[in-house]
Amino acid sequence: MDISALLVFAAALFVAAAIPGPGIAAIVARVLARGREGAFAFCLGIAIGDVIWLGFAVAGLAVLAKTFGTVFLVLKYAGALYLAYLAWKMWTAPADSGLAALGPVRKESPFALTMGGLxxxxxxxxxxxxxxxxxxxxxxxxxxxxxxYAELSLVTFAVLAVVLGAYCLLAERARKMLASPRALRVLNRVAGSVMAGAAVAVATR
Incomplete structure (x- = not known):
């Protein structure tokens, strides 16, 4: 594929991906509340979803996706429910034992996290x-x-790795700055509220 077309696509995707939306809100809230644990799998699911949408566009299925959107509607509400569940977990997470309290009590399946991001x-x-x-x-x-399509997919993964990775690093740095139980409790509530907002945004648009 022409390099200029790939560069135009990369630039447009970078701008679109960097603008905060439900996906970015979900990632930031998760890292704030849980740290890097599971962040890669969740981000991978988000990137795979982008490549799937890219495939639909390239295959000329945009009209089909808009007209027969039952499957996408199910995925939409499944994603919203997943975000709502994460919001509840963050809101109710204990904060009486420092940063360790925010770590997952039960290790989450990478597959489940990837499917959640997807x-x-x-x-x-x-x-x-x-x-x-x-x-x-x-x-x-x-x-x-x-x-x-393979080249566009590789560019998609590369661009999203940069954008999502940057958001994860910033969220983790912010999390480490707040080490007291009281600060962590507030952080949990803020992260839970952001995640709940992302759930509402996904469900209502």
């Missing part, structure tokens, strides 16, 4: 708008070959 992305209105409405104006999708 569900969030598949139901994220911001991602839908980018791939189904904006992307066709950025790249001539009808000219994209299988190799071109």
């Amino acid at each position: 569900a969030v992305t598949m139901g994220n209105p911001k991602v839908m708008v980018f791939y189904l409405a904006l992307l066709p104006n950025i790249i001539a999708l009808e000219t994209v070959t299988v190799l071109g």
Whole structure:
């Protein structure tokens, strides 16, 4: 695929991904409350969701996705419910034993976290708008070959790794600055509220 087209796509995706939305809110809230534990798997699910939406756009299934949206509706509400569950866990997390209290009492399955991130992305209105409405104006999708799709997918993973990684690092640094039980309790409530807001955004758009 032409390098200039890949650069244009990368730049557009970077801007779109960096703008806070339900997915970013979910990642930041999770890292604030839990640290890096499980963050990679959750981010991987989000990136896979982006590549799936990219595939729909390239395959010309945008109209199909908009018209027969039952599956996407299910994913949308599944993602919202997952975020709501995480919000409740964060809100009720204990904070009487320092940072360790925020660590997961029970190790979460990487597969479950990946599927959670995937569900969030598949139901994220911001991602839908980018791939189904904006992307066709950025790249001539009808000219994209299988190799071109593979190249776009690699660019997608690279760009999201930079954007999501930056948000994770910033959230982790903010988390470490607040080490007292009282601060952690407030942090839990803030993270839970942000996650609940992300759940509402996914469910209502």
